[in-house]
Amino acid sequence: MTQSFRDRIDLEMTVNGEEVELTVPAGRHLIDVLRLDLGLTGSHVGCEHGVCGACTLIVDGSAVRGCLTLAAQLQGCEVWTIEGLTEGGVIGDLQKAFVERNALQCGYCTPGMLASAKALIEADGVPSRETIREHMSGNYCRCTGYEAIVDAIETVARQRAGETEPQARSGATS
Amino acid sequence: MKASIGGYAQAETVAHAIALLGEAGGEGRILAGGQSLVAALNLGTSEGDMLIDIAGIAALRGVKLDGDRLVIGALTRHCDLVRDPLVGEHAPLFAKAAPLVAHDAIRNRGTIGGSLAYADPAAEYPACAIALDAAIILEGPDGTREIPARDFFTGLFETARAEGEILTAITVPKAQDGERHVIREGTRRAGDYALAGLAVVMRDGRHRIGAFGLGDRPLLCQGAMAALDQGDVDGAVTALAQDVDPPSDAQASASYRRHLAGVLLRRIAADLGVAP
Numbered sequence: 007m008t009q010s011f012r013d014r015i016d017l018e019m020t021v022n023g024e025e026v027e028l029t030v031p032a033g034r035h036l037i038d039v040l041r042l043d044l045g046l047t048g049s050h051v052g053c054e055h056g057v058c059g060a061c062t063l064i065v066d067g068s069a070v071r072g073c074l075t076l077a078a079q080l081q082g083c084e085v086w087t088i089e090g091l092t093e094g095g096v097i098g099d100l101q102k103a104f105v106e107r108n109a110l111q112c113g114y115c116t117p118g119m120l121a122s123a124k125a126l127i128e129a130d131g132v133p134s135r136e137t138i139r140e141h142m143s144g145n146y147c148r149c150t151g152y153e154a155i156v157d158a159i160e161t162v163a164r165q166r167a168g169e170t171e172p173q174a175r176s177g178a179t180s
Numbered sequence: 181m182k183a184s185i186g187g188y189a190q191a192e193t194v195a196h197a198i199a200l201l202g203e204a205g206g207e208g209r210i211l212a213g214g215q216s217l218v219a220a221l222n223l224g225t226s227e228g229d230m231l232i233d234i235a236g237i238a239a240l241r242g243v244k245l246d247g248d249r250l251v252i253g254a255l256t257r258h259c260d261l262v263r264d265p266l267v268g269e270h271a272p273l274f275a276k277a278a279p280l281v282a283h284d285a286i287r288n289r290g291t292i293g294g295s296l297a298y299a300d301p302a303a304e305y306p307a308c309a310i311a312l313d314a315a316i317i318l319e320g321p322d323g324t325r326e327i328p329a330r331d332f333f334t335g336l337f338e339t340a341r342a343e344g345e346i347l348t349a350i351t352v353p354k355a356q357d358g359e360r361h362v363i364r365e366g367t368r369r370a371g372d373y374a375l376a377g378l379a380v381v382m383r384d385g386r387h388r389i390g391a392f393g394l395g396d397r398p399l400l401c402q403g404a405m406a407a408l409d410q411g412d413v414d415g416a417v418t419a420l421a422q423d424v425d426p427p428s429d430a431q432a433s434a435s436y437r438r439h440l441a442g443v444l445l446r447r448i449a450a451d452l453g454v455a456p
Contacts, residue, residue, distance in 0.1 A: 010203055011187025011230050032188035032231070033221070054182075055219040062285050068259075069285040074218045076211070078188050079235055125284060143370040144283025 015078040021046070022090025030077050037061040037072030040087055048088035049117050052147070059145030062118035063087055069125040088117035097124050099165060103158040111149035119145045123159045132163045183221035186228035190236055194319055194348060197234050201344050202321065204230035210346055211235070212255055215282070215290035216298045240293070240348055243267055249351045251317075254293025258282075261292060270354040273312055273361035273379060277304040280363065283371045296332075297347040299339045299397065302373040304363065306333050306398040307390030311379040312361075314352045320345035333397040359383045362451045365393070366440045368431070375432045376440040380448050385409070387452075394424035394441055404445060413449045417442040 015034075018027050021044060030039055035054075040046040040063075052060035054073045061072035064086040091097045097120055103109070110116045119142065126133060126141045133141070138156050146152070186207055191197035201208040209229040211217055221229065234240060240255040243266045250270040252261075261267050261278040268275045274292070281287055281295070281304055295305045296316060309316070309329035316332045318325050321344050329350075332340050341347060355361070365377030374393040378401075381388045387408040389401040403419030426437035 010200055011189045013187055015188065033183045033185035035183070035218070038182070054222045056215060056282070056286055059283070059285065068288040070289055071215075071285050073222065074215050074286065075289065076183075076188075076214060076218060076231075078190075079211070079214065079233060122284065140370045141284060144285060146369065 017077055017081060019077075019080050019082060020084045022086060022093070032076075032078055034077050035073050036063065036065075036070075036075040036077045036080060036085070039077040040072065040085070046087045046089050048092075049121075050114055052115070052118075058115065058118075058147060059122060060115045060118040060147065062121040062145065064091070064121055064124070069121055088120060091120070091124065099162050100124065100127075100158070103162045103165075104155070107154045107158040107161070109154040109158040111151055115145055115147035115149075119155060123155075123162075127159065127163045127166060130163075132167045132169060133160075135160060138163075183218060184224070184227045185221065186230045188231045188233065190233045192236070194234075194237060194239060194346060197232055197237065197346055198319065198321055198344065200230075200232045201346070204232065206343060208232050208343075210294075210297065212294040213257060213289040213291040214294075215286045216294060216300065234346065245270070245354070246351070248354050250354055251349050251351050252292055254291060254297075254346075254348050254350075256292050258287035258290050258292070259284075262287075271312065271352040271361075272355065273308045273363060273381060274305070274352075276361060277308050277363050277379065280304050280365060280374075280377075281371075286371075292350060293347045296350060297339065297341060299333050299337050300373070301336060301395060301397050302377075302393040304365070304374070304377065304379065304392060307377065307392035308363065308379045309350060309352075309390070310398050310400050311381045311388045311390035312352050313381075313388060314350050316341075316347060317349040317351060318342075318345040319348050324348075326351070330400050336396040338397075356383060360452055362448045364444045364448055364451075366444065376426065376437045376444060378441065378444045378448060380452070382452055389420075389423075389445075391420075391424050391441065394426045394437060396425070396427070399424055408445075408449065408454060411454055413446060413454055416449065417445055420445050 050060040052058035056071045056074045063072045207230045211231045211233045240253045242253045258278045258281045261274045314329045315326045360382040363379045365374035377392045379390040391399040401423035403423045404416040407415035426434045428434040
């Protein structure tokens with residue numbers, strides 16, 4: 007180890023709206039800082055090479071892989087995990103639609119699915135089912151059964167746009 | 181697995197990063213977006229790397245025009261390439277290639293410089309770079325040098341970048357009027373590394389074809405290019421099979437990849453309006 011290189015990093019960032027300061031090993035992944043150091047175990051670790059998407063989080067407004075991001079690179083960043091997104095209510099409609107459509111099987115990939123779905127809907131208004139499938143292909147897991155997940159995301163995208171969903175329609179005409 | 185690293189330092193400037201590379205004494209690894217490097221570290225392919233984080237170097241960001249060339253900074257991310265107006269106008273091949281790279285979450289952090297320097301033979305940008313006749317800009321202790329993309333990729337994950345150098349930018353000849361750029365690839369699912377892919381530039385009626393996933397490095401397919409220039413698509417497909425040297429692995433056999441390359445070339449020829 008030379009003088010310029012460090013093996014521990016003093017880190018300041020905002021997690022779920024709260025400022026945190028901690029010292030972590032320089033090679034620590036974001037997902038491990040969240041799960042092991044901060045006890046936020048809602049976001050999961052799957053493949054650890056960016057393929058499965060179970061660790062997908064929101065950093066400074068964009069979806070990122072928690073397993074491919076070193077915490078050291080996130081000085082001053084704003085991180086949202088499934089816990090914060092849930093408490094803030096910003097994905098309440100997505101979560102409700104996932105439950106109603108039974109859009110999960112074992113559920114391991116679901117926190118990452120929700121983060122990716124959030125990013126898609128916010129970026130693309132009402133995406134086509136093809137677009138939803140392509141976007142969510144970064145979160146394929148082991149249980150299969152993606153039809154219901156596509157349904158749930160499409161439903162919420164349409165609801166947010168005030169389209170077709172019966173409740174939204176009746177609301178719009180009243 | 182967890183990444184096992186030897187140390188971490190943030191570089192403030194390119195000169196600082198080069199100094200850190202020297203200080204690391206051969207163990208230095210440049211960290212940009214980390215979307216390939218961290219994955220490789222997680223797989224345990226190396227230990228004790230001294231990571232030099234260049235993500236904060238402002239000079240490596242952004243896209244600008246320099247005479248008849250477009251200069252794309254190394255830290256330009258995949259998601260930037262998709263929407264950058266200069267890239268869209270002057271190097272649309274990169275704007276078309278970027279959405280094919282992995283998935284949204286990876287495109288939000290991964291960089292063009294990282295992808296070029298990592299030199300995965302199945303990655304899109306190295307093949308785009310040789311099809312565009314781009315040049316790679318390297319900076320090191322002895323100054324700046326520029327190397328044609330076709331000479332930069334020297335083997336499997338190997339490039340002409342010297343140990344003390346940093347890839348700072350890629351420069352691309354501005355697209356001319358009527359120039360056409362097409363990229364197509366075959367994958368098992370959207371976002372995976374290509375089983376086979378072709379990036380094609382048609383400039384002044386001449387074609388340049390960069391192949392990816394079809395050899396140990398991106399390949400300039402000169403036989404297929406010459407045939408396509410003559411409007412001979414069948415001849416181009418035949419020549420392409422000789423131009424490429426695909427691997428066999430768990431994903432696909434060499435013969436399947438070769439077949440797929442021919443299918444992609446026929447589709448690209450149709451995209452470009454070359455006689456069948």
